[in-house]
Structures are given as structure tokens and as C-alpha cells.
Amino acid sequence: MKRKTSLMLLCLATIISSAQDIDGLLEAGVDNAEKFANDYLMSGTSGLMHSMNANWFNTADAKPLGGFEISIIANAASVKNEHKSFLMNIADYNSDPGQDFTVEFADQSSEKRVASALGENDSDIDIVVTYDDPILGQQQETITLPSGIGDATANLLPTAFIQGALGLSKGFEIKARFVPEIKTDEVDISMYGAGLQMEFTKWLPADKVLPVAISGLVAYTHLNGTYNLEDSGIDGDNQRLESDTNTWLIQLIASTKLPVINFYGGLGYIKGKSESDLLGTYIISSGPLLNETLVDPFTVSSKVSNVRGTVGTKLKLGFFRLNAEYHLSDFNAFSVGINFGFR
Numbered sequence: 112m113k114r115k116t117s118l119m120l121l122c123l124a125t126i127i128s129s130a131q132d133i134d135g136l137l138e139a140g141v142d143n144a145e146k147f148a149n150d151y152l153m154s155g156t157s158g159l160m161h162s163m164n165a166n167w168f169n170t171a172d173a174k175p176l177g178g179f180e181i182s183i184i185a186n187a188a189s190v191k192n193e194h195k196s197f198l199m200n201i202a203d204y205n206s207d208p209g210q211d212f213t214v215e216f217a218d219q220s221s222e223k224r225v226a227s228a229l230g231e232n233d234s235d236i237d238i239v240v241t242y243d244d245p246i247l248g249q250q251q252e253t254i255t256l257p258s259g260i261g262d263a264t265a266n267l268l269p270t271a272f273i274q275g276a277l278g279l280s281k282g283f284e285i286k287a288r289f290v291p292e293i294k295t296d297e298v299d300i301s302m303y304g305a306g307l308q309m310e311f312t313k314w315l316p317a318d319k320v321l322p323v324a325i326s327g328l329v330a331y332t333h334l335n336g337t338y339n340l341e342d343s344g345i346d347g348d349n350q351r352l353e354s355d356t357n358t359w360l361i362q363l364i365a366s367t368k369l370p371v372i373n374f375y376g377g378l379g380y381i382k383g384k385s386e387s388d389l390l391g392t393y394i395i396s397s398g399p400l401l402n403e404t405l406v407d408p409f410t411v412s413s414k415v416s417n418v419r420g421t422v423g424t425k426l427k428l429g430f431f432r433l434n435a436e437y438h439l440s441d442f443n444a445f446s447v448g449i450n451f452g453f454r
Contacts, residue, residue, distance in 0.1 A: 137345070137393055137408060138398030139238065141408050141409060142207060142210075143204045144409065145411060146204065148387070148389070148411045149411040150199070151257070151259075152385075154227045155259070156356065156385035156387070156413045157194075157385075157413055158190060158194065158229065159334070159356065159385070160381065160383040161188045161381065161440055161444050162269065163302065163332050164381055165184075165436065167286065167288075167362070168286075168308060168362070168375070169182075169423065169432070169436070170373060170425060171310060171312075171365050171366040171375060171377075172324040173308055173313060173326060174277070174454055175280070175454060179453060180451065181275050181450070181451050182451075183274075184273075184446060185271045185447055186270045186271065186445070187268060188443070189266060189267060189268075189445075190266040191442075194229050194230075195226065195230030196225060196226055197227050198222055199223060200222040201220070201238075211243070211399065212242035212243075215238065216236070216238055217236075223236070226257070226258045227259055231260070235255050238256065240254065252397050252398040268442070272289060272302060273289060281314070282310035282311070282312075283307065283310075285306070285307055287303070287304065290303070297338060299337040300334075300335070301334070301335060304330060306328055307328070308326050308327070311325050322368060325363075326365075328361070328379075329360070332356075333356070335354065336354050338351060338352045338353075345394065347393040351390050351391055353387070354385060354387045355385070355387075355388075356386075357384055358381060359382045360379055361379060366425075371426065371428070372424065372426055373427070374423070374425075378418070379418070379419050380418055380419070381416070381417050382414075382416050385412060389408050389409055390407045392405065393405045417441045418440065419438050420440070421438050423436030430453060431451060432448075432449075432452060433449060433450070434448045435447045
């Protein structure tokens with residue numbers, strides 16, 4: 112089975128490319144492969160959802176009617192050590208009463224921490240599947256668990272996109288962001304999002320003299336990607352891993368209203384879900400599922416539901432603006448933006 116690809120342009124490609132060996136776990140049973148894949152991918156997709164929701168705003172001061180801003184934004188969520196592994200209890204892989212084979216660690220451990228999509232095993236970790244062959248009797252199949260991306264991204268999950276904002280009136284501002292489709296022989300990625308910001312202080316009679324602005328933001332982001340698994344080493348057809356990620360962000364924002372340098376911050380809530388589908392046909396050539404053909408074997412999903420705090424600063428020099436911000440949450444994240452606009 113081919114090795115993991117090098118770092119892709121976007122975070123999703125990095126995560127799903129590291130997961131390309133998951134299909135090999137089908138030899139340990141579909142339910143077991145699904146259970147492992149869910150735990151393995153969870154930290155990666157959760158980090159992705161935090162990364163893709165940074166820098167939706169750089170001020171609470173909504174643009175007036177016709178005011179606009181075009182931004183080039185780069186984000187990165189930081190990976191903590193706790194995100195790099197998960198506890199794999201071997202009893203969970205033998206819990207199905209109808210299972211006619213057993214799974215165990217090669218070293219007979221009952222449980223151990225193994226790499227997630229964001230980590231890396233220091234040395235190979237093997238599991239052994241023991242089953243009865245009707246002709247050959249008791250047989251064993253050894254499967255090496257996949258590692259993740261390790262330090263390949265410097266413990267960061269990057270995302271980047273182009274964003275636009277347009278002022279309407281009465282404190283309302285609409286926003287949109289997107290990533291043009293990136294398509295190679297191995298990976299296909301695209302992302303888009305939309306948001307609505309409402310400045311509450313614009314509705315007050317003293318808006319012009321207030322030194323601060325206060326706004327609320329609601330934003331939706333969608334990201335999908337497909338990774339080609341045709342070179343997985345397992346016979347079959349149209350083998351691929353598809354990931355679909357959707358998030359919502361609700362944010363309260365406050366900022367200063369100064370001519371050149373401003374500071375902003377806020378408290379927000381991220382809610383999202385990511386689903387990953389192992390699709391195509393897989394003809395198993397060894398193990399207890401010998402010669403079985405599996406079609407679209409499984410779907411795994413992960414969810415986030417986290418509060419986050421934000422602090423940031425913005426420099427404004429005519430049409431040119433530069434901002435930087437930091438987010439505190441389950442996955443901390445930072446972001447920088449180069450902005451061009453007119454109020």
C-alpha cells in the first residue's frame with residue numbers, strides 16, 4: 112500500500128491523505144474498521160472545523176451602505192499533544208457477539224494509545240486477527256495500524272481562502288468566503304461560506320460618538336473533499352474517501368473605533384459536523400472476510416460544539432488593512448488577513 116502523500120495545499124487534503132491506509136483495516140471486519148476510522152479521524156476533522164472558522168471579522172464596526180472589503184486570509188489551528196493519539200481498547204473490537212474472529216494487539220496489550228490522523232506512532236503497532244479457515248484451520252492476519260501526519264505540518268492545521276464583505280444599511284453587513292476548486296489526480300477540494308454581521312450600536316442615537324462598536328455574527332461554512340484510493344493495494348473499483356464538513360459560528364464582537372489601529376475581541380460558539388465516507392468496491396484477499404466484495408463499506412462522523420474566545424488587532428492605512436487574531440478553544444487558532452477596502 113502506497114505511503115502517505117506530502118502536505119497538500121489545504122488542511123483537509125492533509126488529513127484524508129494520512130487516512131488512506133484505513134481501507135486495509137477492512138480485513139479486521141467492517142465494524143472494526145469503522146470504529147477505528149471514527150476515532151482516528153475525529154481530532155483531525157475537529158481541528159479542521161476550528162481552523163476554517165477563524166477571521167470571519169476584523170471589527171465590530173459594520174460597513175455603511177456600499178462599503179466593501181476584499182481579504183486574503185490564512186488560518187492555522189494548533190495541534191496539542193492530546194489531539195495526536197487516542198486510547199484503543201482491544202475489547203471494543205471483540206464486542207460483537209456475532210463476530211467469528213478475534214482481534215488483539217501483537218504484544219498482547221489490552222489497550223494502548225495509538226496515533227490519530229494528527230499524530231504518529233513511534234514504531235509500528237500491529238494487531239492480529241485470528242480466524243478459522245474452513246480448509247486450512249486456524250489462521251492469523253497481521254495488520255499494521257496507520258500513523259498520521261505527525262510533525263509534517265509543524266503541528267498546525269492550515270486553511271486559506273478569499274473573503275469579501277459588503278455593507279448594506281442600518282448596521283447590516285454580508286460576507287462570503289471561498290476556495291476555488293483544487294483538483295489533482297489524487298485530491299479534489301472546494302470550500303465556501305456566507306455570513307451576516309449586525310452592529311447593534313448602529314441602532315443607537317449616540318452611535319457617532321461611541322468609542323466602541325458591538326456586533327453579532329452568524330456564519331456558515333461548507334467544505335468537501337475527495338481522495339482517490341485506487342492505488343490502495345486492495346482489488347476493487349472507484350475506491351475513494353469523501354469528506355463533507357459543515358459548520359455554524361455564532362459570535363458576539365466588540366471593537367474600538369479609532370482611525371488607524373484598532374483592537375477587537377469577542378465570545379463565540381462553533382457547532383459543526385464532518386462526515387467521511389469510504390466509497391467504492393473492495394475485494395478482500397485475506398483475513399476472515401476472504402473473497403468478500405464490500406460496496407461503500409462505511410461512513411464515520413465527528414462533531415464539534417465549543418465556545419471560543421477571540422482577541423485581535425487591525426491596522427488601517429487608507430485602502431490597505433492588515434489584521435491578526437488569536438482564538439482560544441478546544442483547538443486554539445491564529446489568523447492573519449490582508450484586506451483592501453473602501454468605507
